[in-house]
Amino acid sequence: SLASAVETVKKLEIKLADFAKKHKKEIQHDPAFRKRFLEMCAPLGVDPLSSEKGFWGMLGIGEFYYELAVKVAEVCIASRSRNGGIISASEVKSILEKRGTKFKFAASSNSSNYTKDDIIACTKKLSVLGSGFRTIQVGKTTMIVSVPTELDHDHMEIMSLAQQHADRGVTLPQIMDDTGWNKDRAKRAIKLLLTQGMAWLDVYRGQNYYWFPSVWKEGLEEDEEVAT
Known part of the structure; x- marks a missing residue:
């Protein structure tokens, strides 16, 4: 029944929150682990990127992606005169790395504190601004479009x-x-x-x-x- 399905989803959400509490550091510091965690959230309709209240807000994922999205938007806009508003996600990452861009949330001494997947994820959030930001696939390459x-x-x-x-x-x-x-x-x-x-x-x-x-x-x- 519908009531049973809703109850099952609620139980899964609780388990997901417990998992997030247990693995908070891994989610914050390990890009690969973070990607897998977000993939776990999606089927349940849980979006830590947009949640600022309660535990999900304390987890800090939303704030991290907001900061990253701002930096990604800056790179895309600054490069428009050169590329017409289309740039690969990997090039954006390369530019940010050359700038030495770091985020307290995902600071790590062992590896890059964000990945191309993080950049793609935050770009999808930029799309709600209605300014043309979106990702497209060109061959095997993910490109970011910043014009309508x-x-x-x-x-x-x-x-x-x-x-x-x-x-x-x-x-x-x-x-x-x-x-x-x-x-x-x-x-x-x-x-x-x-x-x-x-x-x-x-x-x-x-x-x-x-x-x-x-x-x-x-x-x-x-x-x-x-x-x-």
């Missing part, structure tokens, strides 16, 4: 293709060959990306090459990781 521009499947396809050819950019004929699209469809998708500053145009020997700053950098970083 609507990107459809075609735009994702082009950026994914650009990521595969990060060392030389992509051309219109190449996009058409790889996707099977006609010229009008390919040009329409490229036009929006150029207009928004998400893509750059480079003309070399009469051929237009399209570069995507964030995707290009992410692709090169992946190549370096494979090489090492």
